[in-house]
Amino acid sequence: GDSVTQMEGPVTLSEEAFLTINCTYTATGYPSLFWYVQYPGEGLQLLLKATKADDKGSNKGFEATYRKETTSFHLEKGSVQVSDSAVYFCALTTGRRALTFGSGTRLQVQP
Amino acid sequence: DAGVIQSPRHEVTEMGQEVTLRCKPISGHDYLFWYRQTMMRGLELLIYFNNNVPIDDSGMPEDRFSAKMPNASFSTLKIQPSEPRDSAVYFCASSTTGTGRNNEQFFGPGTRLTVL
Numbered sequence: 001g002d003s004v005t006q007m008e009g010p011v012t013l014s015e016e017a018f019l020t021i022n023c024t025y026t027a028t029g030y031p032s033l034f035w036y037v038q039y040p041g042e043g044l045q046l047l048l049k050a051t052k053a054d055d056k057g058s059n060k061g062f063e064a065t066y067r068k069e070t071t072s073f074h075l076e077k078g079s080v081q082v083s084d085s086a087v088y089f090c091a092l093t094t095g096r097r098a099l100t101f102g103s104g105t106r107l108q109v110q111p
Numbered sequence: 112d113a114g115v116i117q118s119p120r121h122e123v124t125e126m127g128q129e130v131t132l133r134c135k136p137i138s139g140h141d142y143l144f145w146y147r148q149t150m151m152r153g154l155e156l157l158i159y160f161n162n163n164v165p166i167d168d169s170g171m172p173e174d175r176f177s178a179k180m181p182n183a184s185f186s187t188l189k190i191q192p193s194e195p196r197d198s199a200v201y202f203c204a205s206s207t208t209g210t211g212r213n214n215e216q217f218f219g220p221g222t223r224l225t226v227l
């Protein structure tokens with residue numbers, strides 16, 4: 001079946017540091033890939049997505065590139081802010097429509 | 112648009128009681144999903160509907176759980192009887208098959224359920 005593996009958290013960074021959160025996947029078929037973000041006490045929000053190989057999703061300074069050869073979709077940001085502190089979920093979907101989520105990675109950014 | 116609406120936001124109940132969680136999807140969305148989030152198991156799909164019809168309920172943990180979608184603007188998730196291990200945050204999400212919205216799901220704020 002489909003699965004998503006994310007790096008363990010928490011990830012603790014200082015403001016303006018570079019962020020990478022690793023995500024790899026296994027899927028039957030050709031998945032669409034997503035990063036969702038969950039701020040404390042809130043539901044999940046779509047951060048970015050990519051629907052085919054070599055696509056780059058980007059939003060709010062975050063980027064992730066769909067790498068079919070390495071089955072990866074790593075999230076990056078060049079300079080994090082305190083307001084980026086949240087839990088980040090990598091997810092995929094195939095023809096099934098429902099999302100398969102990774103376990104989530106908590107990011108803590110210190111001033 | 113108000114987004115996906117869930118109620119209640121918090122529910123505390125005693126073991127054995129019936130619990131009903133409610134969801135109003137975004138108007139015009141034809142898919143509705145129920146997820147459960149726990150520390151141990153992360154985010155799990157429980158069930159999803161398309162045009163009010165249940166499509167996949169393989170994630171529903173056992174017969175104590177049931178979900179309905181009587182119309183396009185309302186869904187319920189019921190647990191009867193509830194058990195302490197049902198304590199979790201339950202999310203509802205909706206999406207549309209409309210062009211350009213490829214599988215993007217919009218999540219509600221969740222219902223935090225505590226079963227004592």
